[in-house]
Amino acid sequence: MRLSTVILPVRRWSEGGRDRWQRAEQLGFHTAYTYDHLTWRPPFRDGPWFGALPTLTAAATATTRIRLGTMVTSPNFRHPVPLAKELLTLDDISEGRLTLGIGAGGSGFDATALGHAAWSTRERADRFGEFVPLLDRLLTEQEVSHDGTHYSAHEARSLPGCVQRPRIPFAVAATGPRGMRLAARHGQAWVTTGDPEGNASGSPARSHEALARQIDRLEKTCADAGRDPSDLHRVLLTGFTPDRPLDSVEAFADFTGRHAELGFDELVLHWPLPDTPFESDPTVFEHAVTSQLP
DSSP, X not given: OEEEEEXXXXXXXXGTHHHHHHHHXXXXXXXXXXXXXXXXXXXXXXXXXOOHHHHHHHHHHHOSSSEEEEEEEOTTSOOHHHHHHHHHHHHHHTTSOEEEEEOOOOSSTTTTTTSSOOOOHHHHHXXXXXXXXXXXXXXXXXXXXXXXXXXXXXXXXXXXXXXXXXSOOEEXXXXXXXXXXXXHHHOSEEEEOOOHHHHHTTOHHHHHHHHHHHHHHHHHHHHHTTOOXXXXXXXXXXXXXXXXXXXXXXXXXXXXXXXXXXXXXXEEEEOOOTTSTTOOOHHHHHHHHHHHOO
Protein backbone atom coordinates (compact mmCIF):
# COMPACT_ATOMS: atom_id res chain seq x y z
CA MET A 1 0.00 0.00 0.00
CA ARG A 2 1.34 3.38 -1.02
CA LEU A 3 0.54 6.35 1.19
CA SER A 4 0.40 9.76 -0.44
CA THR A 5 -0.81 13.20 0.57
CA VAL A 6 -2.53 16.15 -1.05
CA ILE A 7 -1.28 19.57 0.04
CA LEU A 8 -3.80 22.28 -0.73
CA PRO A 9 -2.14 25.37 -2.30
CA VAL A 10 -3.32 27.82 0.34
CA ARG A 11 -0.07 29.07 1.89
CA ARG A 12 2.53 31.44 0.55
CA TRP A 13 5.68 29.54 -0.36
CA SER A 14 7.74 31.61 2.10
CA GLU A 15 5.17 31.22 4.90
CA GLY A 16 4.97 27.47 5.35
CA GLY A 17 4.32 26.37 1.79
CA ARG A 18 7.79 25.00 1.17
CA ASP A 19 7.96 23.38 4.61
CA ARG A 20 4.95 21.12 4.00
CA TRP A 21 6.34 19.66 0.79
CA GLN A 22 9.70 19.02 2.40
CA ARG A 23 8.05 17.46 5.44
CA ALA A 24 5.97 15.19 3.19
CA GLU A 25 9.20 13.90 1.70
CA GLN A 26 10.78 13.44 5.14
CA LEU A 27 7.79 11.39 6.31
CA GLY A 28 8.19 9.02 3.38
CA PHE A 29 5.02 9.68 1.40
CA HIS A 30 5.02 8.11 -2.06
CA THR A 31 3.52 11.17 -3.80
CA ALA A 32 2.54 14.68 -2.78
CA TYR A 33 -0.32 16.04 -4.89
CA THR A 34 -2.05 19.39 -5.05
CA TYR A 35 -5.44 20.40 -6.42
CA ASP A 36 -5.49 21.97 -9.87
CA HIS A 37 -8.27 24.56 -9.56
CA LEU A 38 -8.50 28.30 -10.06
CA THR A 39 -10.65 28.43 -6.96
CA TRP A 40 -12.38 25.81 -4.83
CA ARG A 41 -15.32 25.19 -2.55
CA PRO A 42 -15.99 27.10 0.69
CA PRO A 43 -14.21 27.80 2.96
CA PHE A 44 -11.36 28.00 0.42
CA ARG A 45 -13.16 30.08 -2.20
CA ASP A 46 -12.63 33.39 -0.40
CA GLY A 47 -9.13 32.68 0.84
CA PRO A 48 -5.63 32.31 -0.62
CA TRP A 49 -5.32 29.79 -3.44
CA PHE A 50 -2.22 29.41 -5.63
CA GLY A 51 -1.68 27.78 -9.03
CA ALA A 52 -0.96 24.07 -9.13
CA LEU A 53 1.76 23.81 -11.76
CA PRO A 54 3.94 26.67 -10.43
CA THR A 55 3.53 25.19 -6.94
CA LEU A 56 4.65 21.77 -8.17
CA THR A 57 7.60 23.35 -9.97
CA ALA A 58 8.69 24.98 -6.72
CA ALA A 59 8.16 21.69 -4.88
CA ALA A 60 10.31 19.90 -7.45
CA THR A 61 13.22 22.21 -6.67
CA ALA A 62 12.71 21.87 -2.91
CA THR A 63 12.64 18.04 -2.85
CA THR A 64 14.66 15.22 -4.37
CA ARG A 65 12.79 11.90 -3.98
CA ILE A 66 9.04 12.26 -3.49
CA ARG A 67 6.79 12.03 -6.54
CA LEU A 68 4.65 15.08 -7.32
CA GLY A 69 1.28 15.37 -8.99
CA THR A 70 -2.05 17.06 -9.64
CA MET A 71 -5.23 15.78 -8.04
CA VAL A 72 -6.78 16.45 -10.47
CA THR A 73 -6.32 18.50 -13.65
CA SER A 74 -9.47 18.94 -15.78
CA PRO A 75 -10.58 20.53 -19.06
CA ASN A 76 -12.52 23.19 -17.11
CA PHE A 77 -9.80 25.74 -17.83
CA ARG A 78 -7.03 23.70 -19.48
CA HIS A 79 -6.28 23.19 -23.17
CA PRO A 80 -4.22 20.10 -24.05
CA VAL A 81 -1.60 21.92 -26.17
CA PRO A 82 -0.22 24.44 -23.62
CA LEU A 83 -0.85 21.95 -20.79
CA ALA A 84 1.34 19.34 -22.50
CA LYS A 85 4.20 21.83 -22.79
CA GLU A 86 3.96 22.77 -19.11
CA LEU A 87 3.81 19.13 -18.02
CA LEU A 88 6.79 18.22 -20.19
CA THR A 89 8.74 21.06 -18.57
CA LEU A 90 7.73 20.07 -15.06
CA ASP A 91 8.64 16.44 -15.72
CA ASP A 92 12.10 17.67 -16.76
CA ILE A 93 12.56 19.95 -13.71
CA SER A 94 11.46 17.18 -11.33
CA GLU A 95 13.73 14.67 -13.11
CA GLY A 96 10.87 12.32 -13.87
CA ARG A 97 8.87 12.54 -10.65
CA LEU A 98 5.58 13.86 -12.06
CA THR A 99 2.18 12.14 -12.15
CA LEU A 100 -0.82 13.76 -13.83
CA GLY A 101 -4.06 13.21 -11.98
CA ILE A 102 -6.76 14.02 -14.52
CA GLY A 103 -10.55 14.17 -14.41
CA ALA A 104 -13.58 15.51 -16.26
CA GLY A 105 -14.08 18.41 -13.84
CA GLY A 106 -17.21 19.57 -12.05
CA SER A 107 -19.95 22.14 -12.52
CA GLY A 108 -18.87 24.40 -9.67
CA PHE A 109 -15.78 26.22 -8.42
CA ASP A 110 -13.81 27.12 -11.56
CA ALA A 111 -16.27 25.80 -14.17
CA THR A 112 -17.38 29.31 -15.11
CA ALA A 113 -14.15 31.22 -14.39
CA LEU A 114 -13.42 31.73 -18.10
CA GLY A 115 -16.78 33.41 -18.62
CA HIS A 116 -18.80 30.60 -20.18
CA ALA A 117 -21.73 28.75 -18.67
CA ALA A 118 -20.93 25.55 -16.82
CA TRP A 119 -20.91 22.57 -19.17
CA SER A 120 -23.49 19.84 -18.75
CA THR A 121 -22.46 16.43 -17.47
CA ARG A 122 -22.62 15.10 -21.02
CA GLU A 123 -20.48 17.90 -22.45
CA ARG A 124 -17.88 17.46 -19.70
CA ALA A 125 -17.72 13.75 -20.57
CA ASP A 126 -17.48 14.54 -24.30
CA ARG A 127 -14.66 17.02 -23.74
CA PHE A 128 -12.85 14.65 -21.40
CA GLY A 129 -13.14 11.89 -23.98
CA GLU A 130 -11.30 14.08 -26.50
CA PHE A 131 -8.95 15.77 -24.00
CA VAL A 132 -7.28 12.62 -22.66
CA PRO A 133 -6.34 10.92 -25.97
CA LEU A 134 -5.07 14.20 -27.41
CA LEU A 135 -2.95 14.89 -24.33
CA ASP A 136 -1.63 11.32 -24.56
CA ARG A 137 -0.51 11.97 -28.15
CA LEU A 138 0.99 15.38 -27.32
CA LEU A 139 3.17 13.81 -24.64
CA THR A 140 4.33 10.84 -26.71
CA GLU A 141 4.62 12.12 -30.28
CA GLN A 142 7.08 14.74 -31.48
CA GLU A 143 4.50 16.60 -33.58
CA VAL A 144 0.70 16.47 -33.38
CA SER A 145 -2.08 17.92 -35.51
CA HIS A 146 -5.69 17.37 -34.50
CA ASP A 147 -8.99 18.85 -35.67
CA GLY A 148 -11.55 17.80 -33.10
CA THR A 149 -14.98 18.80 -31.90
CA HIS A 150 -13.67 20.63 -28.84
CA TYR A 151 -9.88 20.86 -29.26
CA SER A 152 -7.50 21.49 -32.10
CA ALA A 153 -3.75 21.31 -32.53
CA HIS A 154 -1.64 22.30 -35.51
CA GLU A 155 1.87 20.92 -35.74
CA ALA A 156 2.19 21.11 -31.94
CA ARG A 157 5.70 20.05 -31.02
CA SER A 158 6.70 18.33 -27.79
CA LEU A 159 10.47 18.14 -28.02
CA PRO A 160 12.51 16.75 -26.38
CA GLY A 161 9.73 14.61 -24.91
CA CYS A 162 9.12 13.50 -21.34
CA VAL A 163 11.88 12.24 -19.06
CA GLN A 164 9.53 9.37 -18.17
CA ARG A 165 8.93 7.11 -21.15
CA PRO A 166 6.77 6.88 -23.09
CA ARG A 167 5.26 9.78 -21.11
CA ILE A 168 4.34 10.88 -17.60
CA PRO A 169 1.80 8.53 -15.98
CA PHE A 170 -1.90 9.42 -15.97
CA ALA A 171 -4.05 8.80 -12.88
CA VAL A 172 -7.58 9.04 -14.29
CA ALA A 173 -10.37 10.00 -11.90
CA ALA A 174 -13.59 8.32 -12.99
CA THR A 175 -16.74 6.70 -11.62
CA GLY A 176 -18.89 6.55 -14.76
CA PRO A 177 -18.56 4.08 -17.65
CA ARG A 178 -17.00 6.53 -20.13
CA GLY A 179 -14.39 7.73 -17.65
CA MET A 180 -13.55 4.19 -16.63
CA ARG A 181 -13.00 3.28 -20.28
CA LEU A 182 -10.54 6.18 -20.55
CA ALA A 183 -8.76 4.95 -17.43
CA ALA A 184 -8.55 1.43 -18.86
CA ARG A 185 -7.18 2.69 -22.16
CA HIS A 186 -4.90 5.57 -21.17
CA GLY A 187 -4.36 5.42 -17.41
CA GLN A 188 -1.56 4.04 -15.33
CA ALA A 189 -3.83 4.52 -12.30
CA TRP A 190 -7.52 4.99 -11.53
CA VAL A 191 -8.70 7.49 -8.90
CA THR A 192 -11.93 7.66 -6.90
CA THR A 193 -13.23 9.66 -3.94
CA GLY A 194 -15.86 7.02 -3.30
CA ASP A 195 -19.43 6.56 -4.47
CA PRO A 196 -21.63 9.66 -3.98
CA GLU A 197 -24.54 7.64 -2.61
CA GLY A 198 -22.30 5.61 -0.35
CA ASN A 199 -20.65 8.79 0.93
CA ALA A 200 -24.00 10.49 1.54
CA SER A 201 -25.28 7.54 3.57
CA GLY A 202 -22.95 8.40 6.44
CA SER A 203 -22.18 4.71 6.91
CA PRO A 204 -18.59 3.47 6.47
CA ALA A 205 -19.95 -0.01 5.77
CA ARG A 206 -22.17 1.19 2.91
CA SER A 207 -19.32 3.29 1.55
CA HIS A 208 -17.10 0.22 1.63
CA GLU A 209 -19.69 -1.79 -0.31
CA ALA A 210 -20.05 1.00 -2.87
CA LEU A 211 -16.29 1.10 -3.41
CA ALA A 212 -16.28 -2.66 -3.94
CA ARG A 213 -18.89 -2.22 -6.68
CA GLN A 214 -16.79 0.51 -8.31
CA ILE A 215 -13.75 -1.75 -8.39
CA ASP A 216 -15.85 -4.57 -9.83
CA ARG A 217 -17.00 -2.24 -12.65
CA LEU A 218 -13.43 -1.10 -13.23
CA GLU A 219 -12.18 -4.66 -13.56
CA LYS A 220 -14.94 -5.52 -16.03
CA THR A 221 -14.13 -2.40 -18.03
CA CYS A 222 -10.46 -3.39 -18.17
CA ALA A 223 -11.39 -6.89 -19.27
CA ASP A 224 -13.62 -5.52 -22.03
CA ALA A 225 -10.72 -3.32 -23.18
CA GLY A 226 -8.34 -6.29 -23.24
CA ARG A 227 -6.30 -4.97 -20.34
CA ASP A 228 -5.17 -6.89 -17.29
CA PRO A 229 -6.98 -5.18 -14.36
CA SER A 230 -3.99 -5.78 -12.08
CA ASP A 231 -1.94 -3.53 -14.38
CA LEU A 232 -3.96 -0.46 -13.28
CA HIS A 233 -3.16 1.08 -9.88
CA ARG A 234 -6.21 1.91 -7.73
CA VAL A 235 -6.08 5.20 -5.82
CA LEU A 236 -8.52 6.35 -3.12
CA LEU A 237 -8.54 10.07 -2.37
CA THR A 238 -9.69 10.06 1.24
CA GLY A 239 -11.58 12.77 3.09
CA PHE A 240 -14.91 12.33 1.31
CA THR A 241 -16.11 8.93 2.52
CA PRO A 242 -17.89 8.68 5.92
CA ASP A 243 -14.82 7.07 7.51
CA ARG A 244 -12.71 8.88 10.11
CA PRO A 245 -9.31 7.25 9.60
CA LEU A 246 -7.28 9.97 11.32
CA ASP A 247 -9.07 9.83 14.66
CA SER A 248 -6.28 7.58 15.93
CA VAL A 249 -3.36 5.47 14.79
CA GLU A 250 -5.49 2.37 15.34
CA ALA A 251 -8.36 3.75 13.25
CA PHE A 252 -5.94 4.49 10.42
CA ALA A 253 -4.44 1.01 10.53
CA ASP A 254 -7.94 -0.50 10.33
CA PHE A 255 -8.91 1.83 7.47
CA THR A 256 -5.75 1.01 5.53
CA GLY A 257 -6.20 -2.73 5.98
CA ARG A 258 -9.86 -2.75 4.92
CA HIS A 259 -9.21 -0.76 1.76
CA ALA A 260 -6.14 -2.79 0.87
CA GLU A 261 -8.40 -5.85 0.97
CA LEU A 262 -10.70 -4.14 -1.54
CA GLY A 263 -7.78 -3.80 -3.93
CA PHE A 264 -6.61 -0.22 -3.42
CA ASP A 265 -2.85 0.17 -3.56
CA GLU A 266 -2.61 3.92 -2.88
CA LEU A 267 -4.36 6.06 -0.27
CA VAL A 268 -4.14 9.85 -0.51
CA LEU A 269 -4.56 11.82 2.72
CA HIS A 270 -5.21 15.54 3.00
CA TRP A 271 -2.50 17.37 4.86
CA PRO A 272 -4.12 18.65 8.08
CA LEU A 273 -5.67 22.11 7.76
CA PRO A 274 -7.26 23.75 10.82
CA ASP A 275 -10.82 25.07 10.55
CA THR A 276 -11.55 23.14 7.35
CA PRO A 277 -13.17 19.77 6.57
CA PHE A 278 -9.61 18.39 6.48
CA GLU A 279 -8.75 19.29 10.04
CA SER A 280 -6.97 16.57 12.00
CA ASP A 281 -4.41 16.34 14.79
CA PRO A 282 -1.01 16.80 13.09
CA THR A 283 0.65 14.50 15.63
CA VAL A 284 -1.86 11.70 15.00
CA PHE A 285 -1.51 12.32 11.24
CA GLU A 286 2.28 11.87 11.33
CA HIS A 287 2.20 8.92 13.71
CA ALA A 288 -0.53 7.18 11.69
CA VAL A 289 1.39 7.61 8.47
CA THR A 290 4.77 6.54 9.80
CA SER A 291 3.22 3.50 11.51
CA GLN A 292 2.13 2.19 8.08
CA LEU A 293 5.18 3.13 6.03
CA PRO A 294 8.27 0.94 5.71
